Each structure stands twice: as C-alpha cells, then as structure tokens.
Amino acid sequence: MIEDNPIWRLKYLPKSLSDIYGRKPLISQLKEFIKSKNFPHLLFIGSEGIGKTTIARIFSKEFLGNYFNVNFKLVYADVPLTQEERTKAKSEAYVSTSKIGSMAGKRITTPAFIQVKIKPFVQLKVLGDIPFKILIVKNFETLGSNQQGFRRLMEIYGSNCRMILLTTKISGIIDPIISRCQLFLIPQLKYNKFENLIIKISEQESLELDKEVIKSIYRISEGKISKAIDLLQISSLMGNKIDTNVLFESSKKFKIEEMNKIVLTSFKGDFKKTRELFRNVLSNYKYNANQFYQKILEVIIKLPLSRYEKCKLINIIGDADFRALDGRDSDIQISSLISKFNTFGEMM
Amino acid sequence: MAKKKIYDIPWVEKYRPKSIKDMAIPTAKLNRHKVSLVEELPKFINNFFNQKEMINKKNQEIRTFNRNCLEKEKKKKIELPQEKAAILLEGQPGIGKTSIVYALANDLNMEVIETNASDTRTRDALESKLKETAKSKGIMDFISETKKKIILIDEVDGIYGTKDRGAVPTIIDLSKNTQFPIILCANEYKLNLQSLYNSIPRYEVNPLSKDEVYKIINRILKKENVENIIQEDLELIINKNEGDLRGILNDLQALSQISNESPDERKKIIMSLHRDTTKEIFSIVRDLFQSVNTLNEARTLTNKSDVDYNFLYKWINENLPTFIQNKEDLSTAFEYLSIADEIFGRIKKNMQWSLLPYFYDLFAGGVALTRKGNISKGYRTVNFPRYSTSSSFSLNTAEKSLIEKIQEKYPISQSEIFRDFLPFLKIITESSRRNLKNLSDWLDLNAKEKNLLKKTQTSKK
Incomplete structure (x- = not known):
C-alpha cells in the first residue's frame, strides 16, 4: 500500500502516535x-x-x-449544509402531533x-x-x-x-x-526537528539536498510539514538533485498566480478583464468573498508600494469585506473593490 | 405629477379579449410571406391534435406488436415532427402575442399552461412543470373528457445564463414527445436560441396598425364613459407607444383619471406616463443609463416596471462597465451599488422593509446618475447577468465523485481539496502523462473525473 501511494504527503502520514515527530x-x-x-x-x-x-x-x-x-x-x-440536509433539518425540527408528550406538535429550534x-x-x-x-x-x-x-x-x-x-x-x-x-x-515545528524529518524523507526517496535547501523549504512552507512535503515532491519531478534554483521554480508553481494577475490588471484599469479573471478564480477554487479578500490582502502586502498606499488599499479591502458580511451578492462587492483599485491605479 | 385616484381594474385585464373574434389580430409573416394568424393558429392546434391522435394509435399498435416479438423485429415509436408540435411567435411587447393565445384557448375551450421569465427555467424546473403535463394525460382524462391544454412558454428570449441552464434543450426535447401543442413567445431574435429557430416555424408578428388601435381605443373609451381625452392627446399617446397596445391602454387609463389640466400640463403628464408602461428589462437597463436625467425619472422607471428588483440590480451590476467607461464614475457607481446590496442584505436578514426606498434609489438612480461626463450614446448590447453567487459552492457530479474518491484516501474537507490539494495534484499531473495515469489509477478515476484533473489544468494556463 505504501509503495504505490503516489502522493508523498499521504505516504509519510504518521500511522501511530509514536510516529508523530517532534x-x-x-x-x-x-x-x-x-x-x-x-x-x-x-x-x-x-x-x-x-x-x-x-x-x-x-x-x-x-x-x-x-x-x-x-x-x-x-x-x-x-x-x-446541502439542500437535502437543510430540508432534513427542517422536517426533523417538527415533532409530529401523533407523538405523545408535551413536545407534540411543537417546533424544536x-x-x-x-x-x-x-x-x-x-x-x-x-x-x-x-x-x-x-x-x-x-x-x-x-x-x-x-x-x-x-x-x-x-x-x-x-x-x-x-x-x-x-x-x-x-x-x-x-x-x-x-x-x-x-x-x-500546538506550535510550529522547531527548525532542527523539521530538518531531521526532511532529511529522513529525502533519504527514503533518494533525493540529494543540502542544508541550505532545507532552510529555504522551511522558509517557504512556513514550517508546515504537509506543504513542505508537497514542495519536495514537486521539486523531485525535475530530478533527484534539488538545489535552491529548482526549489524556487517549483515553489513558484504553488502560488496562485491568478491572484497577482487580478491585482495587477485591476491597477492597470482594465475592469472587464479583471472581472472575468476573478470570476474564474472564484469558481475554480470555490472561495467565498471573505477568503477572496484575504488572498487579495496577501498580494497587496507583498507589493512594492509605500506604507501610505498600502494602508489605503487595506482600508479599501477591509471596507469591502465588511460590506460583504451583510451584502447579498458577493459579485457586486468584489466588483466594487476592483473598480476602486482601478481608480487607485490611476493615481499612482 | 398630478394626484392619482384609486385605480380600478387595469383596463388591460378588463378588456383582454375573451374571443379571437372580437380581437384585433396583428398581421404576421412566416418565411417572409404574409399569413393570417386567425387561420394559422387554429389550424396548427387542430392539426396537432388530429395527428397526435393518429400517432398515439399507431404507437399503441407498435407497443402491442413489440411486446410479442423478437428483439430484432421491434419497431420504433413514431414521433410527431417538431415543426408540427411547436411554433414561435416573435414581436415587440404589448402587441397581443400572449392575448391571442389566451383568446384562442378560450374559443377552443382549452386550458393554458404558462411559464414566463419570472420563473426560473432550469432544466429541472421546466421538466417538473411542463414535462409531466406535456407527456401524460391526467387521471381524469380516462374518466371524462377534460379540457385540452396549450403550453405557452412566454418570453423565451429571457432564457439565458447559468440560471436557466439546459432550458433550450429541454424545450426541444419537450416538443418531440409532447401531448399538447406548444406556443413560444419572444421579443427579440437571439443567437443562443438558434437551435430552436431551426426546428420550429417562426411567425413574425407585426404591431397593430394605427386604425385598428383607434378602433379598439374608441370602443373602450365609450364603454368607460371617458370624454375628457381630446383627439390630440390620443394621437400623442398612440405615437409614443409605437403599437404597444398594452402601453396605450395603461396610459389612457391613467390619463382618464386626471381632469381639468391645461393642455401643456397634459402633454407633460403624457410624456411622463410613457415611462410607466411595463417594459422589458433590456430597455429598462438601456434607459436607465442613457435617457434618465433626474432621480425622479429613475424612480418611475424602476417602480413601474414589472421586473423584480431582486433581479434588476443584478442586471445593473452586470452592465455597469458597458455603459460607464470613466473609471472615476465607475467606481462611485459601484460604491453606490455595493451599499445598495448591503442595505438589501440587511432588509432580508432583519426583515426591515422600511429600508427599501434607499435600496431602490441607490441601485437605480444613484448608480445611473453618478456620471459626471456625457451620456454614453449609441446602441450597446445589454448582457444577462452571468454569475450567480449562490452557485459558487455547488459542484457538478464529476467534481462530487472526485471529491468523494479523494476523501476516501485522504480525509480532508471539500474546501481544502479545492484550495490546497487539487492545485497540487494538477501540478503533478502537468509534469507527465505517467503521473496522471498513476494518480488516476490510485484514485480509481473514470474518464470524466480524470478530465477534471486535466481540463482545469489547461484553463489555468
């Protein structure tokens, strides 16, 4: 079973408490x-x-x-909940009048x-x-x-x-x-423990990597083991020897490039294209409005902008997210955010 | 605007023709030849029932034959050709397409089963509403002679987008094995209905001529004892409505309740009445952006339209960027729209309907009047809202089974699969075919699910 498991993340999933590392x-x-x-x-x-x-x-x-x-x-x-589950809940919440007791014919809330x-x-x-x-x-x-x-x-x-x-x-x-x-x-795994684990896995998969690479893996995966193992597997597709270049290449694939693209095209002022892009992302990754805003926020923070501009943008996102809480149509809220980005891009 | 007195029954309803005889029949064209709807429609319906009866008999014979014969010798059922099962009436609003169907049904003592754009018309919805009636006869039909039925699918051109997915094939499907004649009505020629146009005859219905409109109106005015409408006003109203009889009647009824105004005032009132007529959503959206100048006008436009506001503001959302190009204006417009949406959410959440006026004014007037620059003139296509938020987490069957298979091997949640795991799998499958095969073997995927791993991969690029 272990041998033919094509996904390392599952292959190296601990099987017992004593397997859990660090x-x-x-x-x-x-x-x-x-x-x-x-x-x-x-x-x-x-x-x-x-x-x-x-x-x-x-x-x-x-x-x-x-x-x-x-x-x-x-x-x-x-x-x-799915529609079926909701209707089930509704029907179960009603105690039939044919039942005996004080609850008969009442609704349980x-x-x-x-x-x-x-x-x-x-x-x-x-x-x-x-x-x-x-x-x-x-x-x-x-x-x-x-x-x-x-x-x-x-x-x-x-x-x-x-x-x-x-x-x-x-x-x-x-x-x-x-x-x-x-x-x-449950804290993040300490670096030396993380290092040992990665070395163990790379030995089993006969990969070659040095300490510098492990350090970068730790940095990119933010100490998350599952993500680190994913990264290792993708890097291994390019050969058994993994150096920082290979690692960098494969980590690039991981990021959702679409988010960057959305922010950049919106700054350029192309509203229609941005709208198409974000609708695609929403349906592909099944984000809800809040998660989408979080992703935008992550992109904004990493952009080379002044502190002042970033704060302004974060303010815009926060406002949009706040409105989406009450709003009915997240498409409108996101469109509104994008249109604000459009004018913002012009000012820059 | 002058004070309005209490309306009695709308004249449009009151004088809706009961019989085809006392109706002004609009002229129509079939394949560019003039035809008379009075002859064509009853002929179509009678023909349909005659042929259907024959075919049903034959089918029954075939069925009994098939029961006692070898698999090879089985005969196929006979179907009525589609062009004899359904027709399409096409023409501008208010000229009597729906009325003629109802009048005809009344004459022939039949029942009309109607769906229109206010119903959602997904495959399921249409099937549940029409297919059962279309295919089967009621239980009562075996006992006694019940009314025959006509299926009227009104506002066919409103079928579009994810909301009405699968409607057109369903209608085509329906027309193949229906037990009752189907009449479709539409306002505009639409590309996405091409497959419908190909298979059924299409009647182009022209607006009523002026003389006929005069005749009808004079008759009604006499019956209602209205004398305060002078000839000049009448002409103005008729010209304005361009053959839209429903609009004319609505205008007249309103005008009849206003008395003793100066001619100029009356003219103004007539012009303002123009916007009160029920218009289809396309022209509402177009007018909102291109011809509305004051907040009041925007109000009357949205208030008097029979389009659900629930629906209208999504149309505005979709079409904002086509009509407003200036970025500043666009962002303020969206600002208002998003506040309107927020207000609407609160209305629905807490049942605070007292907030509704703000919602109305913001989403229609506020949005359309934000432009500081000139009105964008010229014809622009209005798009249907393509994106519905409620369906963002709905999965198709392939996705569902893929998720189930993944969860069997690796218990993580749906959202984690979409956001985290699936992109990772796609990176792996992207690199080589062998990996894809390995993976699909491991998860035991069928071709459709395997495609899911591949298809999204190409769309990513």
Missing part, C-alpha cells in the same frame, strides 16, 4: 489519556497545516482501538448544523467496549453563533461522547466553550 510533551500527555482510558473535552489550537487533525485522528484511532469506525466522526464546521451533523452522532449510544465516542470538529471558530448550541451538548452528552475541537484562532471561540475544554497549543 511533539513529545503533547504525545506523552495523549498517551497518558489512552492509558487511563479517560480524557476531558480537548481544544487544539495551532496554525493551518500544522497537523492538528492528523494528531487528533491518530489519537482517537488508538484510543478507540477496534471500535474506531463506528464511534468516530469528523465534522467540518466550514462546509455549508436547534440550529440546522447541529441538528443534522452533530446530534445524531452524539445521541447514539456507545458501541463496543470503550468508555465513550469521539467527535472531532474541524475549524470550530467558523461555526459562529452555532457555538452556543455546543455548550449544552458538551454537558448533556459529555459522558457519552467526548469532543476534540480544532481551531486556528482561539479568539473566535466563545469563553464558555474554552472553559469546558482542556487546551493544547
């Missing part, structure tokens, strides 16, 4: 949990692509053992997300010889007001199901949730 204090704590067969609700905090999900999955796998498949669920908080994705799993009894089930919620901070619904869930069904919440921004999580969890900060 996170000793965390791992030993998790191993303690497994030994004592008990743990509180957990909250993992760390930046994107750092391995939170991988660690949480492997931990649950080892904790649940043979009963992993039925007692484990991973939920993405940022994936919108649970948020659709919790009603469809969380409740069915949490309410089900544990199957097998384990103390409780495990639910992982990814990108918990994107839940917004739905977080309130979790407060009671965590208490009522806590004995039946423990939750591991993953987040990139702790400030996006309401206090009552934080107080119910044990926090784990």
Whole structure:
C-alpha cells in the first residue's frame, strides 16, 4: 500500500502516535489519556497545516482501538449544509402531533448544523467496549453563533461522547466553550526537528539536498510539514538533485498566480478583464468573498508600494469585506473593490 | 405629477379579449410571406391534435406488436415532427402575442399552461412543470373528457445564463414527445436560441396598425364613459407607444383619471406616463443609463416596471462597465451599488422593509446618475447577468465523485481539496502523462473525473 501511494504527503502520514515527530510533551500527555482510558473535552489550537487533525485522528484511532469506525466522526464546521440536509433539518425540527408528550406538535429550534451533523452522532449510544465516542470538529471558530448550541451538548452528552475541537484562532471561540475544554497549543515545528524529518524523507526517496535547501523549504512552507512535503515532491519531478534554483521554480508553481494577475490588471484599469479573471478564480477554487479578500490582502502586502498606499488599499479591502458580511451578492462587492483599485491605479 | 385616484381594474385585464373574434389580430409573416394568424393558429392546434391522435394509435399498435416479438423485429415509436408540435411567435411587447393565445384557448375551450421569465427555467424546473403535463394525460382524462391544454412558454428570449441552464434543450426535447401543442413567445431574435429557430416555424408578428388601435381605443373609451381625452392627446399617446397596445391602454387609463389640466400640463403628464408602461428589462437597463436625467425619472422607471428588483440590480451590476467607461464614475457607481446590496442584505436578514426606498434609489438612480461626463450614446448590447453567487459552492457530479474518491484516501474537507490539494495534484499531473495515469489509477478515476484533473489544468494556463 505504501509503495504505490503516489502522493508523498499521504505516504509519510504518521500511522501511530509514536510516529508523530517532534511533539513529545503533547504525545506523552495523549498517551497518558489512552492509558487511563479517560480524557476531558480537548481544544487544539495551532496554525493551518500544522497537523492538528492528523494528531487528533491518530489519537482517537488508538484510543478507540477496534471500535474506531463506528464511534468516530469528523465534522467540518466550514462546509455549508446541502439542500437535502437543510430540508432534513427542517422536517426533523417538527415533532409530529401523533407523538405523545408535551413536545407534540411543537417546533424544536436547534440550529440546522447541529441538528443534522452533530446530534445524531452524539445521541447514539456507545458501541463496543470503550468508555465513550469521539467527535472531532474541524475549524470550530467558523461555526459562529452555532457555538452556543455546543455548550449544552458538551454537558448533556459529555459522558457519552467526548469532543476534540480544532481551531486556528482561539479568539473566535466563545469563553464558555474554552472553559469546558482542556487546551493544547500546538506550535510550529522547531527548525532542527523539521530538518531531521526532511532529511529522513529525502533519504527514503533518494533525493540529494543540502542544508541550505532545507532552510529555504522551511522558509517557504512556513514550517508546515504537509506543504513542505508537497514542495519536495514537486521539486523531485525535475530530478533527484534539488538545489535552491529548482526549489524556487517549483515553489513558484504553488502560488496562485491568478491572484497577482487580478491585482495587477485591476491597477492597470482594465475592469472587464479583471472581472472575468476573478470570476474564474472564484469558481475554480470555490472561495467565498471573505477568503477572496484575504488572498487579495496577501498580494497587496507583498507589493512594492509605500506604507501610505498600502494602508489605503487595506482600508479599501477591509471596507469591502465588511460590506460583504451583510451584502447579498458577493459579485457586486468584489466588483466594487476592483473598480476602486482601478481608480487607485490611476493615481499612482 | 398630478394626484392619482384609486385605480380600478387595469383596463388591460378588463378588456383582454375573451374571443379571437372580437380581437384585433396583428398581421404576421412566416418565411417572409404574409399569413393570417386567425387561420394559422387554429389550424396548427387542430392539426396537432388530429395527428397526435393518429400517432398515439399507431404507437399503441407498435407497443402491442413489440411486446410479442423478437428483439430484432421491434419497431420504433413514431414521433410527431417538431415543426408540427411547436411554433414561435416573435414581436415587440404589448402587441397581443400572449392575448391571442389566451383568446384562442378560450374559443377552443382549452386550458393554458404558462411559464414566463419570472420563473426560473432550469432544466429541472421546466421538466417538473411542463414535462409531466406535456407527456401524460391526467387521471381524469380516462374518466371524462377534460379540457385540452396549450403550453405557452412566454418570453423565451429571457432564457439565458447559468440560471436557466439546459432550458433550450429541454424545450426541444419537450416538443418531440409532447401531448399538447406548444406556443413560444419572444421579443427579440437571439443567437443562443438558434437551435430552436431551426426546428420550429417562426411567425413574425407585426404591431397593430394605427386604425385598428383607434378602433379598439374608441370602443373602450365609450364603454368607460371617458370624454375628457381630446383627439390630440390620443394621437400623442398612440405615437409614443409605437403599437404597444398594452402601453396605450395603461396610459389612457391613467390619463382618464386626471381632469381639468391645461393642455401643456397634459402633454407633460403624457410624456411622463410613457415611462410607466411595463417594459422589458433590456430597455429598462438601456434607459436607465442613457435617457434618465433626474432621480425622479429613475424612480418611475424602476417602480413601474414589472421586473423584480431582486433581479434588476443584478442586471445593473452586470452592465455597469458597458455603459460607464470613466473609471472615476465607475467606481462611485459601484460604491453606490455595493451599499445598495448591503442595505438589501440587511432588509432580508432583519426583515426591515422600511429600508427599501434607499435600496431602490441607490441601485437605480444613484448608480445611473453618478456620471459626471456625457451620456454614453449609441446602441450597446445589454448582457444577462452571468454569475450567480449562490452557485459558487455547488459542484457538478464529476467534481462530487472526485471529491468523494479523494476523501476516501485522504480525509480532508471539500474546501481544502479545492484550495490546497487539487492545485497540487494538477501540478503533478502537468509534469507527465505517467503521473496522471498513476494518480488516476490510485484514485480509481473514470474518464470524466480524470478530465477534471486535466481540463482545469489547461484553463489555468
């Protein structure tokens, strides 16, 4: 299985807790949990692509053992509900009048997300010889007001199901949730650990690279292992020997060039072309308005502009993003941003 | 504007012809030959039902024959040729295309099933609404003789864009196996409807002649006991509306409720009434940018149009850059439009309908009147809004199954796949064919999904 896996990122995915590299204090704590067969609700905090999900999955796998498949669920908080799920939530929220009890004929007002994705799993009894089930919620901070619904869930069904919440921004999580969890900060991998890991992989794949290259990989991937491995694999397409030039070439492919193009054409004042470009990007990468603005922001910050100009641009983007929160049509909001960039380009 | 008295029933509805006999029939052309719609339409409908009956009988025979024979000898079902199942009426608004269909149906004691541009006409929507009626007969048909039906697809030229995807093929499909005659109506000749034009006869309907308009109007004015409209005004109204009978009637009704104004004032009122007529969206957008001069005019234009504002402001969004070229003006226009959008979002979110006037004035008047420079003159094509935000996260079936297959091997979320993983896979497949093969073998992809990895790759370049 490992041999014919064409994607290194998966090939080198750790298979057990002891495989996880360079996170000793965390791992030993998790191993303690497994030994004592008990743990509180957990909250993992760390930046994107750092391995939170991988660690949480492997931990649950080892904790649940043979009963992993039925007692484990991973939920993405940022994936919108489909139409089917929404109608299902609506129909489930109504208690039929034929049922007996005080709830008959009434509406239960649970948020659709919790009603469809969380409740069915949490309410089900544990199957097998384990103390409780495990639910992982990814990108918990994107839940917004739905977080309130979790407060009671965590208490009522806590004995039946423990939750591991993953987040990139702790400030996006309401206090009552934080107080119910044990926090784990997952920092960026230290450089020497990162270096060892890369060397290990490059030995297995018989790649040649020196320390200078590893340093650049660390810089480009911002310490994220999955991204670093992707970068290695793409560089290896050009040959087994990897130097900084090859690395630079392949890292260029990684960046979304379209974003740069959008900003530059908009500065040139070509509105129609820019509109076409950004519509393409939106449909290709499935960004929502907010994510699109973030990407634009990243590009702006790296542009060679004066501080004054950059601040002005950031102000424009922030304003547009703020409006998109309430707006109905993100196409209008983005078009408005682009048209402002057009006039801005003229002033420069 | 003078005070308006309470309207009674619109004359357009009140005097909508009940029968084809008391209707002024517009002249029409088929393949550049003059034809009479009074003869052609009933002929078409009768022909249709006669032939359909024959074909249904034959098909039944074929079906019984097919049941007891070998696979090889099976006969194909007979289909009615498309040109006998559907026709297209084309002409400017308000000349009686829809009315003639309704009047005819009334005469022949039939029911009309109508869809128009206000319905979304995706493949699914059309199918669910029309196909069932088109193919089948109701249960009651077996018990008693029920009304026959005519399918009227109004405003066909409004079909466009992602919102109505698949509508044209559905209509063509429909016309092949329909149980009822189909009549399509359209205002303009459209390229994207080419496939429709090829397969069905197209009647060009001309506006009514002045004499006929006079006749109708005089009859109605007499019935309504209106005497305060002088000949001069009448002429002005008729000339202004260019054969649009619906517009003329609306104008007259409004004018009949105003009394005792000086001739000059009346003239002004008539000219302002002009914009009150229901116009199609193209001319609204065009007028908004090219002929509106005051905020009030913009208001009357948007208020009195029967186009949904929900819809209109997306049209404005799409067409802003075609009409406003100056960058400064464009950016202020978009500024207003984006605020209007924000206001609209708040209205919908908190049900604060009291904010609606601001939305109206901002998106129409505010946007159209921002230009400081000259009006962009000359004919410009108005585009349909092509982009709908709600569908930005909707996936087609190939994408869906690709995602499922990836998630089986590697549990990451949809958004991560699109933003992070898929671009990476594309870089790998880009480098060599062998990699693509390896990857598709590993994920067990079919040709369509494999194409997805490749196709986006070419569009990236």
